[in-house]
Amino acid sequence: MIKLDKLTKIYRTLDVETTALHEIDLEIKEGEFVSIMGTSGCGKSTMLNILGMLDSPSSGSYQFNGEEVSDKTESQRAILRKNNIGFVFQNFNLIDELTVQENVELPLHYLGIAKSERKKRVLEVLEKVGIAHRAKHFPKQLSGGQQQRVAVSRAVVTQPKLILADEPTGNLDSHFGNEVLDILRNLNEQGTTIIMVTHSRQDAQYSQRVIELYDGKLISQSKLQSNPL
Numbered sequence: 001m002i003k004l005d006k007l008t009k010i011y012r013t014l015d016v017e018t019t020a021l022h023e024i025d026l027e028i029k030e031g032e033f034v035s036i037m038g039t040s041g042c043g044k045s046t047m048l049n050i051l052g053m054l055d056s057p058s059s060g061s062y063q064f065n066g067e068e069v070s071d072k073t074e075s076q077r078a079i080l081r082k083n084n085i086g087f088v089f090q091n092f093n094l095i096d097e098l099t100v101q102e103n104v105e106l107p108l109h110y111l112g113i114a115k116s117e118r119k120k121r122v123l124e125v126l127e128k129v130g131i132a133h134r135a136k137h138f139p140k141q142l143s144g145g146q147q148q149r150v151a152v153s154r155a156v157v158t159q160p161k162l163i164l165a166d167e168p169t170g171n172l173d174s175h176f177g178n179e180v181l182d183i184l185r186n187l188n189e190q191g192t193t194i195i196m197v198t199h200s201r202q203d204a205q206y207s208q209r210v211i212e213l214y215d216g217k218l219i220s221q222s223k224l225q226s227n228p229l
Contacts, residue, residue, distance in 0.1 A: 001029060001030040001065055002027065002028040002062075002064060002162075003026070003028075003063040005061040006023040006024070006059070006060040007057045007060035007070075008023055008059045009046050009050065009058050023217075024217075026218060030161070032188075032208055032209060033185065033193075033206070033208045034196070034208065034209045035198055035206075035207040035211065036195065037201075039214070042215060042216065043215075043216040044197045048197050050062060051162075051164060053077040056072075056077070057070050064084070065084075065161075082110065082158075084160055085160050086107075086164070087165075087166070088164070088166070088168045090166055092148060092150070092171075093151065094147060094154075095139075096139050096140055097138075098138070099138055100126070100134050100135050100150050101122055103150055104122045104126065105122045106154065107158050108122070108158065121157050121159075123135075129149045129153050131149045134150075143176070144172050145173075145179055148180045152180065156192070162193045163194045164194075164195050165194065165196040165197070168184070169200065169203055185206050194207070208224055209224065
């Protein structure tokens with residue numbers, strides 16, 4: 001699904017040049033669950049932004065399903081992103097003025113999905129993550145764990161091929177964090193590819209492979225033999 005070849009990202013100002021990613025070579029197959037780890041400032045967020053087509057590399061190649069992404073315009077990346085990728089953020093990024101149902105339904109509006117189909121998909125995904133009983137509530141009426149379930153629902157309602165999760169348990173206690181990780185693992189078992197940035201070794205155990213970055217370089221990859229129950 002994803003192939004990076006000598007992918008490099010350099011940020012430049014008038015006085016400073018910073019290499020955020022240095023010649024990353026990486027392949028991620030369809031259906032994998034991969035964790036990206038490393039200390040703060042190692043390039044994790046930069047890599048996630050490039051994989052999510054929110055940013056472009058300075059040099060090197062990024063292929064998504066065999067299609068070169070690195071040379072696409074911002075509008076071309078936006079179309080590719082909208083049709084293929086869902087995002088789960090640490091801070092939920094829900095809209096307080098919209099109900100749970102409306103928050104989850106929003107990406108379907110952008111895709112031009114008919115109203116009847118939108119309602120059907122939203123209810124299905126809310127049932128799947130166990131939050132359907134809160135459909136008419138607003139985000140501030142929910143616990144942190146419930147809000148992250150809504151965020152996951154919004155990410156998957158478009159039926160994306162890839163979910164990018166940026167520290168999805170960072171603002172949750174261990175109980176709610178494990179619930180969200182269980183949801184992500186279940187989605188992966190149903191065929192969705194998941195790439196998760198995390199600082200937590202325990203959270204990374206939910207994935208099948210761990211990639212470690214240090215100072216913008218990929219320093220190790222390790223496959224995990226089993227996932228927690």
